[in-house]
Amino acid sequence: MLNPTGKINKKDVAVIGSGFAGMSASAVLAANGTQVTVFEKNSNTGGRARSFESNGFVFDMGPSWYWMPDVYENYFNLFDKTTSDFYELKKLDPGFAVVFGESEVMDIPADFNEICELFESIETGSGIKLRMFIKEGEFKYRVGMGEMVFKPGHSVSEFFSLKLFKDALQIQLFSSFSDHVRKYFKNPRLLAIIEFPVLFLGAMPKDTPALYSLMNFAGLKQGTFYPMGGFGKVADAFKTIAENEGVNFKTSHIVDRLEINAGSISHLHSNGNSHQVDAIIGSADYHHIEKDLLPEYLQSYDDSYWSARTFAPSCLLFYLGVSKKIGKLRHHNLFFDEDFEQHAVEIYKEKKWPTNPLFYVCCPSKTDPSVAPEGSENIFVLMPIAIGLPDSEEIREEYYNALMKRLEKFAGEDITSHVVYKRSYSVSNFISDYNAYKGNAYGLANTLMQTAIFKPKMKSKKVKNLYYAGQLTVPGPGVPPSIISGQIAAKELLKFLKK
Structure with missing residues (x-):
């Protein structure tokens, strides 16, 4: 089932937080014989992958892109389970759509050969170049998401083997993503398709290692999937596995202090x-x-350390229940009808509310009738923004009106007057719900100096029995990395407990 390090009996381990990293870590620990209690400040588990229901709509609060299905499957296999034991996984076709203007929509097919034909129709020669680019991305995926991603990042010595050193060079850890992409493609439409995961989840493309073209392999070759019932079903699966291993979950438990004796935590104080x-x-x-x-x-780490980090974006979200069907929307819709570079600069460099933002609309009711009443649409609108911004109701409403105006222009129909449920979520909500530093939504950006050994350490430098998992340590932001982060942290802690 697992790769056991030997049973650890009569050891009590607390996990703070029940996101994917926390639930992943808790299940691995429990399967190896520890007594595990998860303390969650909110009333339900799942962290950013929580869901909620209102007016007959079921809204996923956070993750909506199901990429890298092998990471989920490999995790379930550790416990002799498979994805289909928990939910139906559906491959989307089109995987997503990119809106470049009122009447210019580019559907990205599920079939990779069709994607190559699409690229070729836009830029001569780019079909063959895409195959080369994705083949390279597949190698990076195998290496980056294989042995390398499971390194705990304690020190550079972890990469001293000749194979890993060669791999680090081949996966272009020290090259710019932006420069790398432009060796293959020139058309701004194609560049936008390739670079969007970096803007929404990472950093400026020029500051991101070319390693992350592995994301393009995941999105364009493996494909985009959807768990029927919503991402909340995935979070439920992780909780079920943990509970089956004997993990105890304490929700609505706010941890307020860690008691230290002789350099180790002896007690956790909560409620x-x-x-x-x-x-x-x-x-x-x-x-x-x-x-x-x-x-x-x-x-x-002191305040100056954290303030010097480059964070991935926060975001302004709107969860909307609409009492009609919207013909032109796909499941995933990326609105790139404004300038990509300007929005990226305003997120990462100027750190201000964007002038003409790009945004994303998810409409899962296109695929899944269970998330909305009959004849209605469930949509959420996401706009990436800088962390730490003031997010008053007036600012939120200003952007809501602007984004809905653009959405209606694209859709060619009235939507606003049919909104029967509306909830906004932004910086201050991330702070209050998740204690997120400056309201970050995705953790640290994937810059070179924040990759692997350059991330905040998984093991506390000063507290002997404190380890970390999640999007602010290795491997990084996103659901699959968080799942892996929990596994790494658990295995590292098990080694410590055996001493």
Whole structure:
């Protein structure tokens, strides 16, 4: 089932946070014999992958792109399960659509050969170049998501083997993503398709390692999937596995202090109660755990460290229930009808509310009738923004009106007057719900100096029995990396507990 490091009996481990990293770590720990309790501040589990229901609509609050299905499947296989034991996975066709203007929509087919034909129709020679680009991305995926991604990032010595060193060079860890892409494609439409995962989840393309073309392999070759019932079903699957292994979940439990004795955590204090622990995995916000739960002298990183980091975006979200069908919308819709570079600069460099933002619309009711009443659409609108911005109701409403105007222009029909449910979510909500540093939504950006050994360490530098998992440590942001992060943290902690 697992790769056991030997059973660890009568050890009490607390996991702070029940996102994918926390649930992944808790199940692996429990399967290896530890007594695991997960402390979750919110009333339901799943972290950013929580869902909620209202007016007959079921809204996923966070993740909506199901890429890298092998990562989920490999995790389930650890527990002698498979994806289909928990939910039906449907491959989307088109995988997604890119809107470049009122009447210019580019559907990205599920079939890779058709994608190559599409590229060729836009830029002569680009069909063959896309095959070369994706073949290279597939190699990076095999290496990056294989042995390399499971390294805990303690030190550079982990990469001292000749094979790994050669692999690090071949996967272009030290090259610019932007430069790499432009060796293959010139057309701005094609560049936008290739670069969008970087803008929405990473950093400026020029500051991102070319390694991350592995994302293009995942999106264009493996394809885009959807778990029927919504991403909440995936979070439910992880909780079920953890509970089957004996993990105890305590929801609505706010951890307010970690008690230290002789350089180790002895007790976790939550909701007025003290819990004795042998070790802790912090899968909640790394900065929050350090700054709010530990005394200053035991914090691995000070304020200047965090303020100097490059964070992936936060976002402004609108969850909307619409009492009609919207003909032109696909399941995933990327609105690139404004300038890509300008929006990226305003997120990462100027750190201000965007002037003419790109945005994304997810309409899962196109695929899944269970998430909306009959004859209605379930949509959420996401606009990437810089972290730390003030997000008053007035600002939110201003952008809501602007985005809906563009959406209606594209759709060619009235939508706003048919909105029967509306909820906004942004920086201050990420802070209040997840203690997210400056309201970040996706963790640290995937820049070279924030990759692998350059991320905040998984093992606390100053507290012997404290480990971290999640999007602010290795491997990085996104659901598949978080799943892997939990596994790495659990295995590292098991080694410590065996000593």
